[in-house]
Amino acid sequence: MLVGELINKVTNKEITIKELAKLYHVTDQTIQRKIKKLGYSWDKKKEVYKYVGKSPQPVNIDFSTLFRKKQTVPNAPRKNKSKNKVIVRNSSSDVIDVLLVGTKASSKRVYQGFYFDKDVLSIINSVPKSYKSELINEALKKVFKEKGLL
Missing domain, CATH: 1.10.1220 (Arc Repressor Mutant)
Structure with a gap:
């Protein structure tokens, strides 16, 4: 997911920091730290991220490249070990898909x-x-x- 897309989704409450942390297999604090390092600051009153860094704004950076671990490619199938079902990650994936990765029935x-x-x-x-x-x-x-x- 591109940084600009990620910031918009968080601002529009389409995804939470907790969901992003689960998606990237890191902690909430790690996600917040990465966003801050990119030059964004959280405005508590307006509940939005504002860019306070130097130009140009890093909207076209793939957020997954900011982590040491190699992340799953968004369009690659991902196996859920507990059910042996393949969950496909693509642009049509939504929050329900993110939340269900790794859950057991x-x-x-x-x-x-x-x-x-x-x-x-x-x-x-x-x-x-x-x-x-x-x-x-x-x-x-x-x-x-x-x-x-x-």
Whole structure:
């Protein structure tokens, strides 16, 4: 991912620093440090990265080249060892793909708490309590099937 694209996605909240850290197999602090070294500063009030470095702005640098480890090529298939499924990384990959890399499917139901956006939660709360888990499971299964993960 190019630096300009990465900065725009973080600013537009399409991806988080935590998701980038997972994608590049580093810590959140490492991602923040690399962005700062490129000349960007986080504006807390506006919640955007501002370029404060010397011209020209490094928007066309491939962000993965800033790490010592060799990163996976964006268009190369990547194997998920736990499922032996190939997840293809390309320009159509989205946040769900990033989050799912390296996850395992469990055969048993397990209680898990999550934070939901208010609009999503209002839909979940509109069904009877006994059907909420079914609704969430079916909605997620549909997305995962579309992604080829189930």
